[in-house]
Amino acid sequence: MSIKNWPVYERPREKLVQMGAQSLSDAELLAILLRTGTAGMTAVDLARQLLNDYKGLRGLLTANQKNFCKGKGLGIATYVQCQAVLEIARRHYAEQLGERDSFTSPEQVRNYLQATLRDRPCEVFCVLFLDNRHRLICFEECFNGTIDGASVHPREIVRKALHHNAAALILAHNHPSGVAEPSQADIALTSRLQKALSLVDVRVLDHFIVGEGMPVSFSERGLM
DSSP: OOGGGSOGGGSHHHHHHHHOGGGSOHHHHHHHHHOSOBTTBOHHHHHHHHHHHTTSHHHHHTSOHHHHTTSTTOOHHHHHHHHHHHHHHHHHHHHHHHHSOGGGOHHHHHHHHHHHHTTOSSOEEEEEEEOTTOOEEEEEEEEESSOSTTTSOHHHHHHHHHHTTOSEEEEEEEOTTSOOOOOHHHHHHHHHHHHHHHTTTOEEEEEEEESSSSOEEHHHHTOO
């Protein structure tokens, strides 16, 4: 049966308008992006199959173009649309961080870092540069590759902090393995950066590690 023949309260678009996006299932949200199904399948049925094939929304939305387009009913147009949705979400989080006192809202920081770093295939070391009210000045990916004392240079972080006239900053990097537990190298690096930045009166407010689940905060762990 076509979705058009469903009761109004069961149709994804009408349900979203009447009850809000949070009331929809993953399959219903995806069906809105797909717009149409395939022969013998409604958009919702197709969405359910795709979520099963890709083991959820994350598997589908983080697939590269080649693997994404292998999915039933999927093509380059849908891939582009899904990538645009992800980028809009990232920019939305970035704008929220810039509009408010970000460190008093650690959930905003976590959401942004998770959206930005969780599915990166290699380690990326990033810095959120903040003004004296702890609002976001800018977010920069400073180093790529293995994160250790040799690859992250404190003097470069200090130089960037001075360039942005930052009063404080938040450090972040991802663990592609998915294990977000801080290593001894992570702890030692954080200490070195704190000492280097204190010489120019820039505070390190926190260091987040992004893996599976919620990003781990050094500050909350008592590691700084």
